[in-house]
Amino acid sequence: MTDPATALPRARSWWGWGWADEQLDDAECTALGARLPGTLPRPLPVPRVADLRVEAPAVQVPRTLAHLVTADPEQRAAHAMGKAYRDVMRALRGQSGRLPDLVARPAREQDVADLLDWAGRHGAAVVPYGGGSSVTGGVEYRGDEHRGVLSLDLTGMDRVLEVDRESRAARIQAGVFGPALEDRLRPHGLTLRHFPQSFEFSTLGGWLATRAGGHYATGPTHIDDFTESLRVVAPAGTGESWRLPASGAGPSPDRLFLGSEGALGVITEAWMRLQDRPRFRTSAALAFADFGRALGAVRAVARSDLAPANCRLLDAGEAAMSGVSKDGSAVLVLGFESAFAPVDDRLAQAVGLARDHGGEPAAERGEPAGAAVDAWRAAFLRMPYLRDGLARMGGVAETFETAATWDRLPALIEAVRTEVGSAAHRATGHPAVVNCRLTHVYPDGAAPYFTVLAAGRPGSEVAVWDDLKAVATEVLHRHRATITHHHAVGRDHRPGYDRQRPEPFALALRAAKRALDPQRVLNPGVLID
Structure with a gap:
C-alpha cells in the first residue's frame, strides 16, 4: 500500500495494529497510561524482529515451489500472530510463540493446490492468511504435531476478475484488501458496502472465512448477505457453487465454508452481490x-x-x-x-x-x-x-x-x-x-x-x-x-464455541474436516480438533 501524501510504500506494524507511523509515541503512551491507575511509569519498548529468536525453517519446499515462499525473519514474524491484545502483548514481551517456517504468496489458484498437496505429503500445517487482522487467534499455529508451519498469504490474488453490471455482482479474488476492492468497483458505480472496523487491513477472503460483520447496524451487513457463490480449494479437491439469487436445493454449499476459518478449505474467489453507491x-x-x-x-x-x-x-x-x-x-x-x-x-x-x-x-x-x-x-x-x-x-x-x-x-x-x-x-x-x-x-x-x-x-x-x-x-x-x-471463533473462542454448538452438528463438522482435509493440515485447532 502507498501513502498518497508521499507516494512511498507505507509500512504495516509487524507487532501491532495498522500502520507503523500511526502508532503512539512514548509521550503519548505515557499520557494515556496516566489515565489508568496502576500502569507502568514508562512504556515498554517497541519490539524488534532482530530481538526474536528465529529458528531455521524446519521444512523446505521443492524448487518448483521455491519462487512462492520466503523464510525472511520479518515476514515470518509478521505472519506469526493476529492483532488481538493477547498477540500485541506477547510481541511486546518477546513471547511471539512459534513462527511459521515459511510464508507463501500464491499468485494463482493452482499454486494454492500445489502448496496444499506439498503440505499434506510432508506433514506441514497450513494457516491461511489474509490481512492478519484476526483478534481471536485465528492465524497462528499453536501446538507441535506438525513438522513445519506454512503461512499461506492470499494477498497476491487480489483482482476483480469480472463485473456483471446487469446483476450487480462481481467475481473477486480472495486476497484483495477492502480499500483496493472499493477503488476497483467505483468506476462501475458499485460498492460491496461491507466496512468492518478492520476494513483497511483485511481482505475479502478473511471476511468470508470468518463470517465478518460490517459497520452497518441493520439490513445487509454480514458478509453472508453479500455472497452469491464461492470457489474453494481443499486438499480433497476444488469446488465452486453456482451463481444464484436464491436456492432451496438442500443445505447451502456456501454455508459450509462461510465461517470455516480456513479449517475446511481455502477460499480463492467469490461472486459477491454489489449495490449502487449511496448518494x-x-x-x-x-x-x-x-x-x-x-x-x-x-x-x-x-x-x-x-x-x-x-x-x-x-x-x-x-x-x-x-x-x-x-x-x-x-x-x-x-x-x-x-x-x-x-x-x-x-x-x-x-x-x-x-x-x-x-x-x-x-x-x-x-x-x-x-x-x-x-x-x-x-x-x-x-x-x-x-x-x-x-x-x-x-x-x-x-x-x-x-x-x-x-x-x-x-x-x-x-x-x-x-x-x-x-x-x-x-x-x-x-x-x-x-x-x-x-x-x-x-x-x-x-x-x-x-x-x-x-x-x-x-x-x-x-x-x-x-x-x-x-x-x-x-x-x-x-x-x-x-x-x-x-x-x-479462532483459537481464543474455542472453549465457548465448543459449548455453544449442538453435538450432532459437531459430529458433522468433524466428518467434513476428515473428508476435505484427510491429512489434517489446514489451520489445526480452529473450530475443531
Whole structure:
C-alpha cells in the first residue's frame, strides 16, 4: 500500500495494529497510561524482529515451489500472530510463540493446490492468511504435531476478475484488501458496502472465512448477505457453487465454508452481490440520561422499517471515552443513506422514536450538528492504536462482542459489567473500566460490544487477559449469548464455541474436516480438533 501524501510504500506494524507511523509515541503512551491507575511509569519498548529468536525453517519446499515462499525473519514474524491484545502483548514481551517456517504468496489458484498437496505429503500445517487482522487467534499455529508451519498469504490474488453490471455482482479474488476492492468497483458505480472496523487491513477472503460483520447496524451487513457463490480449494479437491439469487436445493454449499476459518478449505474467489453507491446521507445523535430507556429506543428503531445504516448506542463510559459526551449521558448515533432517494424523513422518524424514550437531540442541547457523530467516527478508527499504546504501558485491554435476544440483554450487560469488572479488580488490585456499546441491532435482539480496561500485573498481562476471557465466556454462556457475533471463533473462542454448538452438528463438522482435509493440515485447532 502507498501513502498518497508521499507516494512511498507505507509500512504495516509487524507487532501491532495498522500502520507503523500511526502508532503512539512514548509521550503519548505515557499520557494515556496516566489515565489508568496502576500502569507502568514508562512504556515498554517497541519490539524488534532482530530481538526474536528465529529458528531455521524446519521444512523446505521443492524448487518448483521455491519462487512462492520466503523464510525472511520479518515476514515470518509478521505472519506469526493476529492483532488481538493477547498477540500485541506477547510481541511486546518477546513471547511471539512459534513462527511459521515459511510464508507463501500464491499468485494463482493452482499454486494454492500445489502448496496444499506439498503440505499434506510432508506433514506441514497450513494457516491461511489474509490481512492478519484476526483478534481471536485465528492465524497462528499453536501446538507441535506438525513438522513445519506454512503461512499461506492470499494477498497476491487480489483482482476483480469480472463485473456483471446487469446483476450487480462481481467475481473477486480472495486476497484483495477492502480499500483496493472499493477503488476497483467505483468506476462501475458499485460498492460491496461491507466496512468492518478492520476494513483497511483485511481482505475479502478473511471476511468470508470468518463470517465478518460490517459497520452497518441493520439490513445487509454480514458478509453472508453479500455472497452469491464461492470457489474453494481443499486438499480433497476444488469446488465452486453456482451463481444464484436464491436456492432451496438442500443445505447451502456456501454455508459450509462461510465461517470455516480456513479449517475446511481455502477460499480463492467469490461472486459477491454489489449495490449502487449511496448518494444521500444524513445522521444525528441523541443523548439519554437513562441507559435502560436508551435500549428501548434502539429496540423501537430496530423494529421499525426505517433500516438505519448506523444505530449505535454508547453507554456513558463509552460515550465519554469516545469524546461524544461529557455529562455522563448515553448517546445514540443514527445514520441513514441511500443510492436512490433523500433520507431526511427516515432520520426524522427515527429521531421521533428515540424522543419517545427520553432521547434528546444534540442540536437541542446546544451542541454543533454532527459533532457527536464526527467524534464517534474518529474515535472508532483510532481505538485500536490507543489499545496498543495502553499495552505498552502494561495495561490490559480486552474487547469482546456477542449477541442476545432483547429479553436477555439488560441482565447480560449488567452481569458483564459486574462480574468481569470484579474479576479484573481481583486480578490486578485496581478498579477496572467496563464499557458497552451496541454495534448491530435486530428486531429480536442486539449485539453488545464490551471494552474492559485495567492495569496489568507486570510480566503477567497475558495471564490476566486469559482470566478475563474465561470469566466473560462463562457469563455469555450462562445468559445464552453467542461467544462471538462477528469476530470469529479462532483459537481464543474455542472453549465457548465448543459449548455453544449442538453435538450432532459437531459430529458433522468433524466428518467434513476428515473428508476435505484427510491429512489434517489446514489451520489445526480452529473450530475443531
